Amino acid sequence: MPAADHTPDTRLDPNALDLELSLLLSSTAPSGWRSAVEEAAHLLSEGYAGDRAAELHTLALLLFARTRSGDRTPRDVPVEELVQALDDPTAGENRVTEEIRQALAATGQYDTQRSPGDEPPLLRIFRPVSNRYGGPIPWSDEWDPVPPGPSPLDRAAKRLVSYLSTCQPGRRDALSRVPAVGDGPLYVEADRLFMASQTSLVPPSCVGGCPSHPRRLTVDGPDVTFVCEGCNTRRRSRQLDPAQVRLALARALGVAPSVHGSYSVPGVLHIALAEMPRGADPYMFNWFLARPKMESPGKIGRAKR
Known part of the structure; x- marks a missing residue:
């Protein structure tokens, strides 16, 4: 039982959308990242649950990749375009993974030469969602590496295709249900x-x-x-x-x-x-x-x- 002077707050939702947003919004992220995160959250906010965090991360990264040039905003990217990009019937790594990787590299967010404790924020977000080994690469023995499996991004892409395909045309014009999360650390x-x-x-x-x-x-x-x-x-x-x-x-x-x-x-x-x-x-x-x-x-x- 807890100590007498401590009352646990059972109302805290460890997977709440506002908390998840705060974990994505870094003060050192490139311009355009915040609007990509907010638009992804807007698209997913109806019935959002903690088990959809991988979808939020994947969609935000894809929206950032598609709008990093500044010629359009995340809201300008049609849902149909997102579905087409994510709907990859081939086996292996979903094709948007490489698109996101290139976008991060072009914006200075894919610096793999830094130590793990000094990586850019978007790489810190991208690594776990694109990891196809579920952690450090395991080995069954010296000569037989364990093959990679689907990454959280691969699985999230399939769920996003199913979810976004059912989006009503007026969803994006509806009043946003995304909780406000402030700027700064x-x-x-x-x-x-x-x-x-x-x-x-x-x-x-x-x-x-x-x-x-x-x-x-x-x-x-x-x-x-x-x-x-x-x-x-x-x-x-x-x-x-x-x-x-x-x-x-x-x-x-x-x-x-x-x-x-x-x-x-x-x-x-x-x-x-x-x-x-x-x-x-x-x-x-x-x-x-x-x-x-x-x-x-x-x-x-x-x-x-």
């Missing part, structure tokens, strides 16, 4: 930060060599960055997922997960590691926080330091 500061797995509570460490534990985070689209006050070192975190940070802040302060701007959390902020299911509440799964009659989170933090 989210800045989070807490007295103490802890990253939570099922069996551990670990403060982030500074990579600059100082003994300080970062207390500030910046969330910008798909990226989470630690900021160390001791030496002003900044580094992207591969242990934290932006959705988990946003949901932790929402539980702590009662704000919407899609907020932007600066927020300060008094006391300790516990954030589920990226490996945990999205929306997992550390007070419900972490061995230290979920134990009955446990000490306060602050005391746990001091004991773990």
Whole structure:
């Protein structure tokens, strides 16, 4: 059971459309990306559910690829054109994958020479949706690599063809149901930060060599960055997922997960590691926080330091 001073918010939807939009909208993305995301969300907003995130990502990337030259807006791209592009009867990788890849390269968003922690935001969005191996490439033995399977984009394309083919002609002219999501990063500061797995509570460490534990985070689209006050070192975190940070802040302060701007959390902020299911509440799964009659989170933090 959760600690006595923590009340889990069961109303939080970890797959809500506004949260998903905040994970796509980066302040460093090229011009035209935001309008592509918003138009994709508009087309999919009727009955949107969390299991349609891959469709949202795929459609936004395709709309961006088709309009990056600036000669038309995402709203100008006919639904019939989108269906025709996505409806690929051939086996293997859907043909729009290469079109998107070329569009990202042309806009400086496909720089694969950078380290994984320094990739452009659209590449960070494109990689997982186009991954045909479900993660790092597995090998059955030294000489027999496991063949690739359908990527989330491949599967989303088929669902999009079915969905968009039934769109009513007036759908795009209807009042948008897309929730408003503000511009700019989210800045989070807490007295103490802890990253939570099922069996551990670990403060982030500074990579600059100082003994300080970062207390500030910046969330910008798909990226989470630690900021160390001791030496002003900044580094992207591969242990934290932006959705988990946003949901932790929402539980702590009662704000919407899609907020932007600066927020300060008094006391300790516990954030589920990226490996945990999205929306997992550390007070419900972490061995230290979920134990009955446990000490306060602050005391746990001091004991773990």
